[in-house]
Amino acid sequence: MNDYKLVSRSVSDTMELAQNIESEKFPNMVICLVGELGCGKTIFVKGFASALGIEENITSPTFNIVKEYLNGEMPLYHMDVYRLEESKESIGLSDYFNKGGVTIIEWSDMIQNELPAERLEIHFKVIDEETRVIKCIPYGKEYEDLCNYVL
């Protein structure tokens, strides 16, 4: 399988990547963000949200797991599953995947078994204070096409 490796040298590089991906959004898109605390997952969501025209400030939905932003070009469902207590709450999250919006999941590796087969995974690796190696891995034709087009 193809994957796409990029280097981000600043917050704005990471936001630009998100904006490029947003430009090829489609209903029921699922983007899975993986990487340690502080690698830039929420920064990516901020970039994506601003490209959607969402004006609210984006913060990680740590305690409520999902935040819905409905005033952009398409609904955005922002999940942070770091504190998800398995069995209990993960059931129900998948309802968001086909509501017509875009779902972005921070710490998606913690719910690996609940993820849709077709999705874009983005893995962040911290190199130094400002540098991140970012690997985009498309699962499914739509996501492969998207990566070919924007990356």
Ligand SMILES: Nc1ncnc2c1ncn2[C@@H]1O[C@H](COP(=O)(O)OP(=O)(O)O)[C@@H](O)[C@H]1O
């Ligand atoms: N290239 C970069 N891409 C994204 N964030 C960066 C980058 N360089 C430095 N940072 C900093 O790293 C932090 C990333 O925070 P955040 O996006 O909240 O991480 P996470 O959600 O993965 O825990 C921010 O403080 C941001 O300013």
Ligand SMILES: [Mg+2]
């Ligand atoms: Mg975060």
